[in-house]
Amino acid sequence: MINKINGTILNSFYVCKRKTWFIAHELSPDLDSPLLEIGRLIEENYYGRSEKGINLLNIKIDVILRNRQTTVVAEIKKSSKNIKPAIMQLAFYLLRLKEQGIIAIGEILIPKERRKISVSLTEELENELNEAIEDIERIIMQEKPPQMERIKFCTNCAYREFCLS
Numbered sequence: 001m002i003n004k005i006n007g008t009i010l011n012s013f014y015v016c017k018r019k020t021w022f023i024a025h026e027l028s029p030d031l032d033s034p035l036l037e038i039g040r041l042i043e044e045n046y047y048g049r050s051e052k053g054i055n056l057l058n059i060k061i062d063v064i065l066r067n068r069q070t071t072v073v074a075e076i077k078k079s080s081k082n083i084k085p086a087i088m089q090l091a092f093y094l095l096r097l098k099e100q101g102i103i104a105i106g107e108i109l110i111p112k113e114r115r116k117i118s119v120s121l122t123e124e125l126e127n128e129l130n131e132a133i134e135d136i137e138r139i140i141m142q143e144k145p146p147q148m149e150r151i152k153f154c155t156n157c158a159y160r161e162f163c164l165s
């Protein structure tokens with residue numbers, strides 16, 4: 001089951017556990033959602049010259065920057081609001097890479113704010129991540145999604161039509 005967990009699923013766990021179940025069970029969100037489109041546009045317009053959208057070890061990383069000593073994996077985000085899910089997603093990638101012997105550091109790039117947030121895989125973060133992975137496994141093994149609870153993230157969620165109709 002752990003192989004089923006990817007960065008998107010991990011990220012969603014810190015937003016809404018019901019969403020986690022939907023994504024893990026491959027329920028398609030509203031693909032016309034303007035929020036998904038904004039994300040795509042930011043990626044295309046700000047990072048045209050970088051390596052982007054790279055699949056490495058079954059991880060889809062937005063951008064990889066390299067110099068002689070360091071590998072930096074970066075995720076592009078629309079805003080620094082509610083940054084915790086993005087930090088954990090990036091930490092998850094760093095953990096996967098570490099398991100393969102690749103030591104990397106992470107950066108969250110927020111082009112609209114001209115901001116960069118560094119993420120390192122500390123022991124504390126790694127423990128938190130492992131606990132989250134166990135919880136996610138429990139959630140996605142359930143036959144039904146967790147009950148709908150209206151939260152602040154529903155407003156901008158690609159599944160909102162599904163949940164709120």
Ligand code: SF4
Pocket residue numbers: 015016017018019022148149150151153154155157158159160161163164
């Ligand atoms: S609409 Fe709300 S309850 Fe439904 S998946 Fe999105 S955040 Fe979760």
